[in-house]
Every structure is written in C-alpha cells, then in structure tokens.
Amino acid sequence: MSAGDRRRRMSTITDVAREAGVSVATVSRALRGLDRVSPRTRERVLRVAEELDYVASPTATSLASGRTQVVGVVAPFLTRWFFATLVSAIEKTLRQHGHHVLLFDLEDDTYDKRLPLSQNMLWKRVDGVITLNLPMTDAELELVDRLGLPLVAIGTPVADRPNVRIDDAEVMRIATEHLISLGHERIAYVGAVPTNVAHIQTPQARLDAFRETMRNHGLEEHKQWILSSAWTADSAAEDTRELLASPERPTAVAAASDEMAIGVMAAARDQGLRVPEDLSVIGIDDHVHANVLGLTTVRQDVAAQGRIAAEILLRQLGVVGPEPAEQGTSRARTEVIVPTDLVTRRSTAAPG
C-alpha cells in the first residue's frame, strides 16, 4: 500500500512505561484515571504518553477487558430520512462518551424481506445493540441474549427491552382529528401494509387509530379509501393516482408518513387538483422537506429518539451514571414516549 512509506511504529504501553520509569500496570491505571496512583506518578505518565502520542490499542484493550466501546446500530434501511437522522444522532451521542457505532443495514433485495442479524456481526464486536424500527425474530433475540448484549429498541419494541418511540396511535389520531375539525368527512388513508411483512408493522397502530377516530366521529369508512403503499413518495403517488382521478374522490388524505404525503400532493397536482382547495393532505414526521413543501404534519423529534436511546444504552453499559430520577425507581421496563405535535402548514384547509 502506497501509504506505507511514512508509516511509523506507534508507541505501546511498554514504551510509555519504560520512558516514565514505571510498570505497565501503573501506566494502565494512571491513564484510565483509576485510584491508587500518586499524583506525581500520574502526572509523569500523562506527560510521557502525550509526548509519545500514545493511544491505547483498542484491540488489545478489548481482548483484555472484554469491552469494545462500540455499539451495533441495526436498521432495515438506511437511505430514508428517518433512519439516517437516527443514526446521526446516535453516533454523536455515543462519541461524546468515547463509543463508536458499527452500522448494519439489513436491507435486502425486496421491500418485504431483510437480512438476519448474525453472530459474527455482534460477537466480541459490540458491547450493545440499538435497533431502529426492527422487530426481531426469536432466533435473533436468543442470539443477543446468549451474547449477553444489552439492547435498546427505537420505534418497534423488542420483547421487554427498553424502548424509545412515539405514540403511533396518538399521532394518527391527531392527524385525523385535524382533518375532521376542518370539516372533512370524506377522508382516505395511505400507508396500510401487508400484515405478513414482519419488519414494518409500525403502520398497523396508525391505521387502527385512523379507523377508530373516524368511527368515533360517526364517519363512514370506505374500504377502497384505505390504501396500501410501500412508504415512499413515489409509491404513494402511484398508489393514489386512481383514487384521486375518481369523481367520487375524498376531500382529504391522511398519510402515515410525510414521504407518502409528499407523493400524494404531487399526484394531486398532476391530476390538476389544488392543494388544499381541492384536497387536503396531512402527513406524519416533519420530514426535512415538509416545511418547504408546505405540508401539514404531526412532528416527531427523531434526533431526540436517537439521543435518548443511546443514553439508555450507555447507562446499561455503566458508561454513564443513572439518572437521578431513576434512583429508587421501580424496576419497570424502561419505555420512553417522545412527544409529538401538530404543525399546521398550507396543505390542509376546510373542504372546497
């Protein structure tokens, strides 16, 4: 490799020990800030380490301590805004505490399949795992258990592990109530998902909430107005085209995500429909593009979810102390529901 030229032998703990005139054990203790090292010794060790550009080999540290300082972040997709935002927030939070993220994108060829989590991804490679909207199979859960890895789930819950998410029912209730309060009665829903697709079941709670809210207001539910979609703008545009072309069309659409809502708005325009005069559209997320496109939505703070999950995991790893509030608290399963709120923009209005 061409980079080899200027390569230099990095110094090891032995070099530091020799130079500082102490044992490697003492260097190890001094550098990690453990007790039982005299101030003078510590200072000397620190200085020498600095001079020699010494950084402990993580690989050796891991073998000896059993800790890698890395956490596995596992996602069913990566390219979508929601996941990328989570990963970014997690990475930053972990790095502040000297930890790193090993990334696993389990996306497979098709939307409804994904790769399994395997032993060689995790074993002696990570200290813990954060899942992003990823229901785990029994085999995967058993694996994580066997490896003794703490796990925190964002979005889709995983067994009895700590979970950070929004209230999916609440969020769709807010969206639907908003449309109803504007006077809409003919409302369609976009974002149903085939029930056999195990790893994308979040939608179900949203659909249920939509139905319930409609029912509570005595509004009729049209079966053909519950549309499934692959959760992208493109697919949502495609999936709603026919609906919007029909003379019997709804006056509003509640989409289970902003990306789908963006697709619906585009499809409406292509159809010559004005938003919101002819069609109101609401989404969920507050996607980066929601603002500029004037999309009314129910905002969720995605980065906060990533941050919170990372902090919970760090606490389980003993890297950071427990929250004051937690002391003496019951041992109930940790479950953090991040608040959401309606953001009204230009895509919704009273029916024409």
Added chain:
Amino acid sequence: MSAGDRRRRMSTITDVAREAGVSVATVSRALRGLDRVSPRTRERVLRVAEELDYVASPTATSLASGRTQVVGVVAPFLTRWFFATLVSAIEKTLRQHGHHVLLFDLEDDTYDKRLPLSQNMLWKRVDGVITLNLPMTDAELELVDRLGLPLVAIGTPVADRPNVRIDDAEVMRIATEHLISLGHERIAYVGAVPTNVAHIQTPQARLDAFRETMRNHGLEEHKQWILSSAWTADSAAEDTRELLASPERPTAVAAASDEMAIGVMAAARDQGLRVPEDLSVIGIDDHVHANVLGLTTVRQDVAAQGRIAAEILLRQLGVVGPEPAEQGTSRARTEVIVPTDLVTRRSTAAPG
C-alpha cells in the same frame, strides 16, 4: 444487565481444538481455509466448530493479525440523502466480503465547521478509510499516513489517493446547456458557497462550469443571479425568494443540487409562479423525490460510487484480487469518474 441470565460461555478455539483432537494452530488454519491441512482434518474441525457454534473472536484475531476487518466511513453530514445513500451502498459491499463499517459523522454545530478526524477514531480500529465529500486537512492526512491506512475518497479528492466521483463541471454544463437549448437566456444559479468553507468545495467546479457555459453562449452573467445557499431545500427557498419576487427575474434557475432545486420550485409556487411556464428549474442528483416532484435533473448514480469505492479499498487491503483490466496497467493514480445523464421531466420548458 437483565440480558445476563441466559448468557452462555461462548466456545473458543481451544474448545474446538480439544474436541477435534488437534492443536489450536491447526484449527486456525483449517477454519481460515489455509493450505497444509489434510482434507480429513479440515472436515473434522469444520464440523466441530459448527457443533460448538464457534466464531473466532474478532478482538483476538485483530490483536494477533493486526487486521480488524472494519473500515472507517467518514462524512461531514449523515442525514442528507447523498451521504445516507453512499453509506448504505458501502456497508452492503463491505459486508459481502466480511468487512464492517465504523461510522463517523463529523458534523459540528454549524454548517461551515466540522470535527477533526483523530487518532483514537482510527488507530487499531479500522483497516482503511473511505471519505465522503471530505477534504482532509494536512494534519489528518499525515495521521492517516502515519497509521498506514489506505484511503479512498468519494467526491472531493484527497491528495493522491484513489478517488471516485462524477465530473462536476460536466454535470453543470449539461444542466446549463439544457436550459439554453430550450431558449433560456436569463438564467440564475443557486448553490455558490463561501470559499472559506473548506469541506464543501465541490460546488466551486459547478459554479465555474455554469459561468463558462454561459460565456460560451454569449450570455450575460448577472452577478446578483449567482446565489449562495446552504445546500438544503429550506435555505434555497429562502435564498431565492427575493430574486423570484423581482420583476427582473430570470426565466430559469440552475441549482447545484436537487434539494436546492426543490426549494426553488417551492419558492416559485409560493410566489405564484408556475413551473415550468413562468420558471424552469433544473437540479443535479436525481434525488429520491425528483421523480415525484417532476424535477428535471442530471442524474448521478450515488450507490454505484459507494460500491466502487468499497471495492477499490477491498482491493488495496488484498481482500479481493485485482481487476483483470488492472493487471499490467500503469501505476497511474486510480480515478473513477462515474457517468451522469440528463433526466428531462416537467420542471423545464421553453421560456414563457
């Protein structure tokens, strides 16, 4: 940690050796497929390893071999489509060859600053580095050299390291020529960037190409029609609002990225301008939303760039053999220019 209950002692190479009645050295060789192991022995070892669910501890392997099987992927941001798409493609390619990605998001509080790459992110942690649109400082480059790490740069080139990118000048030339060929003469550009922002200089080549193309066609360049923007849809909408409100407005806008083009389209609509009747807009990228929004653009294959860069790095690491074409080839610096092409959609047309 509650996961500890079902935790089980994982088997080590010693267990396999004992069970198979051979030495650990033989197990090591057999499992890694090295020569000099009799077929019968190899088979027995393989079987025992399987039975014991044996997976070599990467941490021990790394310490002994000096290889970690992980590559560092370094980005100035992560949440944007371009970067997320690259990371996803890189991760998949590396995993096919038993390698993993350790992710570094160098984003800092402000758009024009970023965190530095440090020794403790890389040292004994990764076998190589892939940078995503990240100009490196001299200090960083010196660090990577000192650690002997091969590096492949996607987008912004890094010294004489292998580089994978699109032709930035070409891409903007195509966009500008497209507008000119439709009959536009009053064309604005969005996406200039202050020259002091070291880590986002890609834009400069695009701006230069825009100017040159205009000049070549004898078209006038309005200084106030060269707009800077922070490369997001929101900022572009904000930054062009005034321009579009003016009676002296251009008939077309060339944006240096689709995200900015999306912002421009939105700003135009807010202004009551029709796209493309009153204003043509073209971007660069073929962002996920370009299709549904009808945005004309110059497409680049981002995933391909990630894949190619990962392959080059794997080759440097000796994980995969050289390409046949490379054998006997000159030692010239590797530079892969990924092709781009114009995608005409509904956002561009002849001027009103």
Added chain:
DNA sequence: CTGAAAGCGCTTACAG
C-alpha cells in the same frame, strides 16, 4: 501436514 511456543498489547487480581 501438524504442533509447541512466542507474541500481539492491554487489564486485572494478587502481593507487598
């Protein structure tokens, strides 16, 4: 083709 042994560079009881 196979094994014994050194070595990778730390951490962690155990003594003192």
Added chain:
DNA sequence: CTGAAAGCGCTTACAG
C-alpha cells in the same frame, strides 16, 4: 501506591 505475572484468544514463524 506499585510491580510481577497471568490471562484475554487468536496468528504466525519455526521445527519436525
């Protein structure tokens, strides 16, 4: 407060 030594679990010459 400090050091000598074992141990983490592999790989890699070196012999045979």
